[in-house]
Amino acid sequence: MSTDTTTPAGPAPIEDTDARWPAMLNEWAGDLWRRSHRNRASDDWPPEWILPAVGVAGVLLVALLLIGLVLPLLRWIGRFLVDAVGGGVDWLRDWSISHVVLDPVRGYLAAHSAGLPIDADTLWWTWCAAGVGLFTLAFLARAVAARLGWILYGVATVAMVWAATTGPARTTAAGIAALWWIVLSLFALRRPWTQQRVTVHLPELPWLVRMLKRRE
Structure with missing residues (x-):
């Protein structure tokens, strides 16, 4: 009678063959969700590339804001100042x-x-x-x-x-x-910046003084 000493084979590990970034992001989000519910931390989280990726994303966001918002605003302000200076020069030149x-x-x-x-x-x-x-x-x-x-x-x-x-x-x-x-x-005819303070001294009331002395 022979005894089977081999251990039952467990489920084969699933190899992730989808290397696209949406699938990777979905996998990381699922792993984070499971760890938050199990109240345990994982040794491979956060990954080492997360800080450089966040820094690069921040730089790109600032660059997009500068290109899309700040530069058109600065360009408009520059044109406005040039037109205003040109109009002022013409006005001073005529002076009619x-x-x-x-x-x-x-x-x-x-x-x-x-x-x-x-x-x-x-x-x-x-x-x-x-x-x-x-x-x-x-x-x-x-x-x-x-x-x-x-x-x-x-x-x-x-x-x-x-x-x-x-x-x-x-x-x-x-x-x-x-x-x-x-x-x-x-x-x-402008008014001064500092306002003058007027001090008014009220006369002493004799009955109030007597009342205070009685209390003492």
Whole structure:
């Protein structure tokens, strides 16, 4: 009687012949799912290539963001700045809008300088120097008199532009003069950055003092 001492053969190992990355990813996900449910760790997880793969994926993602989002935005900002600088250069080159205000004021002063001991050019430059001085004192020193003078200076300038401009453009010229004065007044009539604190001392009440002394 012979005894069979051979051990029963177990299931043959399954060889993974599918080397495509979707099948490999599916296998790793299944292995991770089984290990998480069995509460045991595997010696072959995480694989050694996972950190380089994550780094390469991060670099590619940043590159795609730079190419798809940042570079078009930078290109648009560059075109906008170039167009803005070009428009500003053209505006400064023409500078014809300043003549809408300066020419009527100079013409008004020249027409109304008869009988004065100074000529029209001296009166004109005196008017310009007064405007620059009032603006500087109102902006730097914030003097009350300079600010009041700047307000009166602006009103007088708009009035002279209105009086010296003829035809349908009178209202437009006066409006442009008022706009120039308002823009400059944003700096001349600005408020200080630091607010002043006012301390008020209340008078002592005799009955309150007596009540506090009684409690002591």
